[in-house]
Amino acid sequence: MQWQIKNGWIPGYNQRPISINIDGQKISQIGIDVDELSTIVDLHGLAILPAFINSHDNLLATYFPYQGKNWPYKTWLAFDNEIKASPLFAERMLINTEDLYLLGAYRNILSGSVFVVDHIPDFVRKPFEEVLPISILRDFGISHSVSSYSLNWGKGISQEHEFAVQNNRPYILHIAEGFDRDSKQALRKLHELGALTEHTVLVHGLSLSENDLDLVAKAGAHIVWCPPSNRFIYNSQPPIRRAIDRGINVCLGTDSAMSGGFGMIQSIKVAHSEIFSLDPLDLLSMASVNASLAFRETGRGSLDSGQFADLLILNHRRTDNLNEFIENFIEEDIFLLVREGLPVYGDIAFEQLFQSLQVEFNRIRMGRSEKLIVKGWAELIHRIEAQIGKAVSFPFIPAI
Numbered sequence: 249m250q251w252q253i254k255n256g257w258i259p260g261y262n263q264r265p266i267s268i269n270i271d272g273q274k275i276s277q278i279g280i281d282v283d284e285l286s287t288i289v290d291l292h293g294l295a296i297l298p299a300f301i302n303s304h305d306n307l308l309a310t311y312f313p314y315q316g317k318n319w320p321y322k323t324w325l326a327f328d329n330e331i332k333a334s335p336l337f338a339e340r341m342l343i344n345t346e347d348l349y350l351l352g353a354y355r356n357i358l359s360g361s362v363f364v365v366d367h368i369p370d371f372v373r374k375p376f377e378e379v380l381p382i383s384i385l386r387d388f389g390i391s392h393s394v395s396s397y398s399l400n401w402g403k404g405i406s407q408e409h410e411f412a413v414q415n416n417r418p419y420i421l422h423i424a425e426g427f428d429r430d431s432k433q434a435l436r437k438l439h440e441l442g443a444l445t446e447h448t449v450l451v452h453g454l455s456l457s458e459n460d461l462d463l464v465a466k467a468g469a470h471i472v473w474c475p476p477s478n479r480f481i482y483n484s485q486p487p488i489r490r491a492i493d494r495g496i497n498v499c500l501g502t503d504s505a506m507s508g509g510f511g512m513i514q515s516i517k518v519a520h521s522e523i524f525s526l527d528p529l530d531l532l533s534m535a536s537v538n539a540s541l542a543f544r545e546t547g548r549g550s551l552d553s554g555q556f557a558d559l560l561i562l563n564h565r566r567t568d569n570l571n572e573f574i575e576n577f578i579e580e581d582i583f584l585l586v587r588e589g590l591p592v593y594g595d596i597a598f599e600q601l602f603q604s605l606q607v608e609f610n611r612i613r614m615g616r617s618e619k620l621i622v623k624g625w626a627e628l629i630h631r632i633e634a635q636i637g638k639a640v641s642f643p644f645i646p647a648i
Contacts (some may be wrong), residue, residue, distance in 0.1 A: 249589075251287035253559065256296035257566045258551065259573060260529045265293060270455030270557045273588040278553055287604050290592035293565055294583060297532065298549050300361040300512040301539035303472045304501025307352030307366045307376075307384075312642065313508045320483035325397050325611075327481050331506065333448060340506075343635050346376060350628050352505070353380040355644045357569040357621065359511020360560045363548055365472075365501065365539075367420055367451065369401050376555050378487055381487050381592055383620045388412060389419035389447070394437045397431035407516065409443035418470075418543045419443065423450040423631070424460070426482070434459040442460070453486040454478060465494040470542035473534070474501045475518040478539055480508025486523055492530070493644070499542050500534040501517065510644040513579055514619035520574045523538075528570035543580055559586040561594075580615035592622040 254267035265365050269277040314337070316330040331337050340348070344406050358365050365385045377384055389412030392399035402408040406423075414418035423438065424431050432455045438444050446468035453471050457462070464471065471491055478485050491498055500519060502509030509515065516531055540549030561584040567573055584594035590607055591598060596618045602609050607625035633639055 249287075249635065251289070251601075251605070253289045253291060253296065253561070254587060255293060255453045256291045257293050258494075258563065259297065259532065259570060260294050262368070265291075266296065266551070268296070268551065268557070268559070269584070270589050273556055275551065275553055275557050278551065283344075286348075289601060291561060291585070291596075294563040295562040296551070297507075297553075297562070298536040298551055298558045299363065299560045299585060300359070300516075300535040301499075301543075301545075301549055302356055302361040302364040302502055302512050303449075303499035303539045303542065304338040304474055304503055305352065305364050305366055305509070306368060306504035306507075307349045307357070308345065308368060308372065309504035310348055310352035311343075311357055311506050312336055313510075314393050314506050315480060320479075321426070321481050322391075322482075323397075323428050325426075326556055327507070328409065336506075339353065339580065339636055342514065342637075343632055345372075346379070347628060347631055347635070349376045349380060350624065350632045351632065351642075353382045354625050354628065355505060355642075356382055356502075357585060357593050358582075358584055359513045360585060361504075361512045362558050362585065362592060363545070365420070365543060367422075371473050372599065375455060381624065382587065385418075385545070387415065388417045388494060388543070389484040390547045391419075393422040393425060394434040396442075402554070405438070405443050409441075409445070409447065412447045413445065416544060417447070419445075419447050420451065420506045423453050424455040424486075427455050429486075431455050432457070435463060439463050442648055447544075449499075452478065452484055453491075454484055456487055456491075458490070460647075461491055461494055465490070465496050470476075470497045470538075471523055472501045473519065474503040474509055475522055476514050476516065477507045477509040479518065479522075488519075489523055489525070492526075493603070497538050497542055499539040500531070505642075505644055520571075524571075528574050531574060540634060550593060557586055557589040559584070561585075563595075564607060578615075580617055581615075582619075587605030591620075596620060 321327040327414040330640040389408035390402045392401040444467045447467040451472045537549040609620040
């Protein structure tokens with residue numbers, strides 16, 4: 249089906265209001281009004297962005313955040329050991345895997361993301377690729393990390409990296425995720441194995457040294473920054489300012505909800521507060537076009553003809569103060585979220601749009617606003633409550 253969004257404002261661009269024509273899953277035209285279309289959404293000057301790309305998540309670990317007695321942690325293993333021994337983890341294990349994946353999908357939708365990098369082996373992820381109300385990255389090379397206590401993900405660093413190179417896919421792993429000897433030596437070991445190239449996507453990088461950053465820059469590799477999670481688990485941040493100064497491509501992710509990563513709006517706002525000198529447009533690029541480059545998803549991340557129609561419309565009018573735009577950004581501001589040409593979340597004013605595009609929905613409240621969300625959310629919460637035997641109110645999802 250063809251439809252149109254018109255009179256949108258792209259933050260940071262002092263141009264006339266923009267129109268976007270959608271044909272099926274893709275953006276067909278930019279800036280050309282087609283008045284004979286039966287479905288036209290007039291934004292009257294509201295902000296429009298590419299929907300956010302979440303560059304790092306663990307959808308299976310979507311549950312309440314956990315911060316134990318040994319905080320701040322020195323390594324991911326210390327956090328992992330403590331959380332897996334906790335009653336909270338035992339409660340999460342009562343929920344079936346598909347429902348945890350769905351919970352993670354809705355958590356991303358409520359923060360403006362419709363494309364997510366779920367960093368976990370194929371055998372866990374693949375059963376859910378076709379059933380979620382979001383899109384997830386497929387077919388990538390994977391390792392957990394480079395350390396003596398790395399999890400046994402994939403077929404080995406060299407083989408997984410080679411797969412990525414031969415198939416023009418990303419190779420993704422955690423790097424320098426902590427402050428012990430193994431973490432600090434991880435990047436050098438990866439380089440020695442020949443697996444640090446332009447296909448390599450490095451997640452976290454908390455203890456990367458100046459020499460490490462030089463190697464990353466020379467290789468053309470990419471870094472994923474998860475600001476809320478890094479602060480929540482380690483009370484620290486990677487050397488992102490120095491990475492950017494070297495021209496390294498930096499993307500934004502959330503990490504899991506259990507490690508403090510609720511959504512991309514939170515990641516953008518925490519990143520802004522951690523490094524106020526970052527250009528707000530650069531921050532927004534980290535959540536869109538930078539990610540499309542790192543993960544070789546050329547059909548996403550920008551508002552161009554031929555791209556997937558993944559769109560985020562915000563209840564913000566034009567402003568020249570983009571720092572203020574970021575600082576005041578909240579989840580309730582999402583006016584409409586579109587995934588591959590179909591609405592998945594939006595203001596109650598879009599009920600007719602959902603119906604005309606044959607998208608079934610549930611009604612929810614977000615703050616003071618009534619919203620519509622693609623059907624399945626209410627049923628999911630009821631199932632989870634039945635599985636754990638009590639009512640829940642997640643900090644990243646409003647109660648029914």
